[in-house]
Amino acid sequence: xxxxxxxxxxxxxxxxxxxxxxxxxxxxxxxxxxxxxxxxxxxxxxxxxxxxxxxxxxxxxxxxxxxxxxxxxxxxxxxxxxxxxxxxxxxxxxxxxxxxxxxxxxxxxxxxxxxxxxxxxxxxxxxxxxxxxxxxxxxxxxxxxxxxxxxxxxxxxxxxxxxxxxxxxxxxxxxxxxxxxxxxxxxxxxxx
Numbered sequence: 017x018x019x020x021x022x023x024x025x026x027x028x029x030x031x032x033x034x035x036x037x038x039x040x041x042x043x044x045x046x047x048x049x050x051x052x053x054x055x056x057x058x059x060x061x062x063x064x065x066x067x068x069x070x071x072x073x074x075x076x077x078x079x080x081x082x083x084x085x086x087x088x089x090x091x092x093x094x095x096x097x098x099x100x101x102x103x104x105x106x107x108x109x110x111x112x113x114x115x116x117x118x119x120x121x122x123x124x125x126x127x128x129x130x131x132x133x134x135x136x137x138x139x140x141x142x143x144x145x146x147x148x149x150x151x152x153x154x155x156x157x158x159x160x161x162x163x164x165x166x167x168x169x170x171x172x173x174x175x176x177x178x179x180x181x182x183x184x185x186x187x188x189x190x191x192x193x194x195x196x197x198x199x200x201x202x203x204x205x206x207x208x
Contacts, residue, residue, distance in 0.1 A: 019053045019067045021123045025194030026207040028065050033072045033169040035105045038147045047102055050075050057202040059123045061161050063168030066124050072105045074165035078158050096156045106142035113137035120174045126200035132177045134163050
């Protein structure tokens with residue numbers, strides 16, 4: 017089922033989310049719905065707070081980006097492969113590498129894109145949908161998408177990573193999103 021995306025301004029997007037266990041009700045269905053919602057919205061990732069759930073769950077699919085990139089452009093990924101994964105109860109173990117800037121967007125902030133600097137490598141521990149504990153290191157685009165979604169489960173948004181003066185300049189646009197004066201191309205729920 018395609019779920020509505022929570023728009024910027026809703027307090028759930030600022031909440032530090034809770035861990036869950038394998039008895040969480042209808043978790044398999046929730047994850048299926050998250051995938052369907054993410055693909056319908058043309059996203060690379062989706063975190064539970066974006067569908068009004070205050071739990072530490074997010075999904076990412078960067079394979080779609082790699083498939084759209086021509087062979088000649090693959091050098092920019094430095095041998096990295098795309099991935100499709102579910103992250104539950106994730107915790108960042110370490111952040112390394114030279115920070116790099118890239119334009120980011122967010123399904124909760126439709127039409128809003130800004131340059132964001134993030135570390136290039138991360139090590140993360142999480143459980144998958146079978147509640148198996150996994151520790152992995154990711155770099156480049158995979159690391160960026162994981163960090164973006166991880167921010168969501170910690171109550172942060174990518175706009176928190178842009179300079180305050182820039183955010184101030186964009187206040188009207190942010191207010192328009194909060195007030196529902198935005199067209200997203202997918203179903204959204206607004207706080208006001």
